Amino acid sequence: MFRSLLFIPGNNPSMLQNADVFLTDAVIFDLEDAVSIKEKHNARNLVKNYLQTSTVLPKQVVLRVNSVDSIYFGEDIKLLKTKKIDYLLIPKMNKETMHKVDIVLNDFERKNNLEQIKLIALIETAQGINEIDYFAENKRLSALFLGGEDLANDLEIKRTDSNNEIHYARSRVIFSAVANGIIPIDTPYTDINNVEGLRKDSEQAKELGMKAKASIHPNQLEIINEVFSPSMDEIDWARDIVRLSKENSDIGVFQYKGKMIDKPIIEKAEKIINKAKQFGIM
Amino acid sequence: MKGIAGSKESNDCLITIESANSTTIEINSIVGAFFYDQIMETVKETLAENNITNVKVIVDDKGALDYTIKSRLLTAIERMKEDV
Amino acid sequence: MINGAKRYIPDDMCAFISSKNHLNKERKLIERKQKQLNTVFLDSLSDVFDILNIDSNMVLSFHHHLRNGDKVIQLVAEEIRKRELKNLHLAPSSIFPSYTNLVNLIKNGNITNIHTNYLNGEVAKVISQGYLKGKLIMNTHGGRARLIESGDLGIDVAFIACPVVDKYGNGSGAVGKSACGTLGYAISDLEYAKKVVLITDTVVDKLDNYQLDGQFVDYVLTVDSIGDSSGIVSGTTQITNDPIGLKIAKDCANLLDFLGLIKNGFSMQTGAGKTSLAVVKYVEEIMKKNNVVGEFASGGITKAYVDLLEQGLFKKLYDVQCFDLDAVQSFQKNKNHLAMSASEYGNPFEDNPICNKLDFVILGATEIDLDFNVNVTTDSLGNLIGGSGGHADIAYGADVTIIISPLIKSRIPIIKEEVMTVTTPGSDVDILITERGISINPKRLDLRQKLKDSSFPIFDIKELFDLSHKITGVPKKIINNKEIIGFVEYRDGTYLDCIYKVNHGF
Structure with missing residues (x-):
């Protein structure tokens, strides 16, 4: 479960050694866009040795690997052998990419005796958006992550604050x-010094239905966590509903503050409680 | 043959390795007073694990942790091997 | 012998017992300076030396309000060099990196003893290397006031840099081309030195408001310039952007809030570093959210506090030195921005010094040990890099003393088994906040109790110590050279720790 994810460039020791400190639900160690071609090796070595030996790791570890079509993908996924990686983030996801990744991972899991590797799909092309329903049902996927900047490039349009x-x-x-019962993750807000812009952007995404947001700087995490956490009012409400539903378990439907409460609402309340517990708010 | 990896940013190190007649290791570290032995150990171990002998290694360290030193050295070794 | 902070002190020295021990002692005061009938104006430093018979073996004092822009101590040092005076004892309240021409005077034995509250730069380096032939004594700001008023250090001549002086010899730091705000550190020197010389670059007919009373002033020396303004106001006004610093600051503010310390009528002090400024910012947010108005903030004052005063979030500022231009301007115009002397600030023998009224203080550390002793005097190799300033004064005075620091600074863990030098005894340090956890001094049962069921990540200090070693590896123990080059003098005049010559090769 995520509210927030933080990108850390794979070749940056200062960021790496504090990755466990930042208040994020998951850290994405980036071997793709944040690492130049000639440093791919270097970054991979660094992230690998960090994962193998560091005594303090983030709550959840995501590795953004290079494209399945690149010469780096095969080397990148070897880091799975550290067994410290919870998810791979696959860039430029579309139907064909999903298919290729599936084949490579099936083989890799079999050879290395690994359990099924979980994935997050980074959707950042028009094709990816168009084909989304074809790959979103893949059992490996735990989340769909919208990459707004690359998508805008693909569409040859400008990103704006309106997000239209x-x-x-x-x-x-x-x-x-x-x-598909998985988590939608919103694109990062790239103006790292604009606190109000970040808040507005996050709230807008949440209103639409996004459940989490990625960040490109640790200082963005506080706002993202706040926006995507259940509020104290919501938690109080959910507590009441769950308590009343237990008291009225034989009836199934009951009234709360003049409103009818039935199964879908009880489930919603349970989800809120579950989230609040996961994120350490209650 | 020569390989260089890393940087002089804080918490990183710059490692240079080149073939030589015998193995020498030079460590210049801002935290040398506290961690010289540990850095030396990491370098020696990494060389041994990769069966590397007869090299001159220079570590210019800005407070890197052991896994960073090891990683930079591994990359430097790979680069040395590619440098023909 | 081993003193009350478990540190070695030579047997013939007066050893530190406890930070409360001054309560068992009487205040010792020498007579204040005789009033002057008239103040003499001079324009040559050489004349000042001649008239006052300034000679070898004398004690000369200075203040550091002009900070890294100070030209006065440099001027006097140059005169000492020309006259080849020997064995002088200097008592500047601090020594900054720009005071470079003291270096050769130390090496050549012109200056052989120093009392100061803080030093860094080249002078600190040569003293660490053992070039000072006598001893270095490191005081606290409040302790220096005690030292001077008690006559334990008799000052022959006080050279007081003063941005503006009137024809009656009254002086102020509020205006003038080298304006630096309050002159709190110079007050004891003014009142108790045998002879007082104000050095200024601005003379006016009459000052309506002045901090330095002309009745104590023997001579006024006018020079072209007493300071370089860019070096005077060198305080940080930028809040940290470092996520680790921000996390520590946020946790600190939340902890203060949880403990109920941000309440109507509260008082606080912080350092002027970037992380401290972030704490101030977060405290400000909490004050606004809860409609809290504080009684006062004190210390070296920065823009951050001026903003709070101007928004009515604090009723008063007590200012011993201005760190930036905003503070200087506020001091000029705002009647609630009040000057305090070092003695009123932190002298343990004052009836009710400001430091004792503080609810909480936020301080830094270069090292802290398992007994919560804090070092801000030397680095982990023993090199002099700072000093108490007001650290030990306010740590004693405040109800809650909080140290904020990253757990690891470029691979060096901040928590040690024993600090290299004790600046502030652990008995006065209550809470350590790092990015990887918070630790409460076991003697503060009250705080432990309050925080018991909180969601703050609270650990034993030993647990944080072990955690840091897991991350960095175990650092090699540094063995001190046993040659004593100076002492840390606690605010009550007892000796808290020795300062040792550094080993060669580092």
Whole structure:
């Protein structure tokens, strides 16, 4: 479960050694865009040795690998042997990519006696959005992650603060993720010094149905966590509902503050309680 | 043959390795007073694990942890091997 | 012998017992300076030396309000060099990196003893290397006031840099081309030195408001410039952008809030570093959210506190030195921005010094040990890099003393089995906040009790110590050279620790 994810460049020892400290639900160690071609080796070595030997690791570890079509992918996934990686983040996901990744991972799991590797799909092309329903049901996937910047490049449009240009993509990601019971993750907000902009952007994403947001700087985490956590009012409400549902377990339907409470609402309350517990808010 | 990896950023190190007639290891570290022995141990271990002998290694350390030193050295070794 | 902080002190020295021990002692005061009938104005430093018969073996004092822009101590040092005076004892309240021409005077034996509260730069380096032939005594700000008023250190001549002086010899730091704000560290020197010389670059007819009373002033020396303004106001005004620093600051503010310390009428002090400024910012947010108005903030004052005063979030500022231009300007115009002397600030023998009224203080550390002793005097190799300043004064005075620091600074763990030098005894340090956890001094049962069921990540200090070693590896123990080059003098005049010559090769 995520509210927040933090990108850390794979070749940056200062960031790496504090990765466990940042208040994020997951850290994404990046071997792809944040690492130049000639440093791919170096970054991979660093992340590998860090994962193998560090005594303090983030709560959840995500590794962004290079494209399945690149010469680096095969080397990148070898880091799975450290057994410290919870998810691979697969860039430029589409139907064909999912298929290729599946084949490579099936083989890799068999050879190395590993359990099924969980994935997060980074959807950052028009094709990825169009084909989303074809790959979103893959059992490996735990989340769909919208990459707004690359998508805008693909569409040859500008990213704006209104987010009008990614509204459709956001909605597709949200619908597809929720329909498949996995988490929709929103694109990072790139203006790292704009606190108000980040808050607005996060709230907008949440309203649409995003359940988490990625960040590119640790200082963004506080706002993201706040926006994507259940509020204290919500938690209080959920507590009441869950308590009353237990008291009225034989009836199934009951009233709360003049409103009818039935099964879907009880489930919603349970989800909120579950989230609040996961995120350490209660 | 020569390989260089890493940087002089804080918490990183710059490692240079080149073939030589015997093995020498030079460590310049801002935390040498506290960790010289440990850095030396990491370098020796990594060389041994990779069966590397007869090299001159220079470690310019800015407070890197052991896994960083090891990683930089591994990359430097790979680069040395590619440098023909 | 081993003193009350478990540190070795030579048998013939007056050993530190406890931070409360001054309560068992009487205040010792020498007579204040005789009033002057008239103040003499001079324009040559050489004349000042001649008239006052400044000679070898004398004690000369200075203050550090002009900080790294100070030209006065440099001027006097140059005169000492020209005259080839020997065995002088200097008592500047601090020594900054720009005071470079003291270096050769130390090496050549012109200056052989130093009392100061803080030093860094080249002078600190040569003293660490053992070039000072006598001893270095490191005081606290409040302790220096006690030292001077008691006559334990008799000052022959006080050279007081003063941004503006009037024709009656009254002086102020509020205006003038080298304005630096309050002159709190110079007050004891003014009142108790045998002779007082104000050095200024601005003379006016009459000052309506002045901090230095002309009745104590023997001579006024006018020079072209007493300071370089860019070096005077060198305080940090930028809040840290480092996520680790911000996390520590946020945890600190939340902890203060949880403990109920941010309440109406509260008082606080912090250092002027970037992380401290972030704490101030977060405290400000909490004050606004809860409609809290504090009684006062004190210390070296920065823009962050001026903003709080101007928003009505604090009723008063007590200012011993201004760290930036905003503080200087506020001191000029705001009647609630009040000057305090070092004695009113932290002298243990004052009836009710400001430090004792503080609810909480936020301080830094270069090292802290398992007994919560804090070192801000030397680095982990024993090199002099700072000093108490007000650290030990306010740690004693405040109800809750909090140390904020990263657990690891470029691979060096901040928690040691024993600190290299004790600046502030652990008995006065209550809470350590790092990015990987918080530790409460076991003697603060009250705080432990309050925080018992909180969600703060609270650990034993030994657990944090072990955690840091897991991350960095175990650092090799540094064995001190046994040659004593100076002492840390506690605020009550007892000896808290020795300062040793550093080993060669580091």
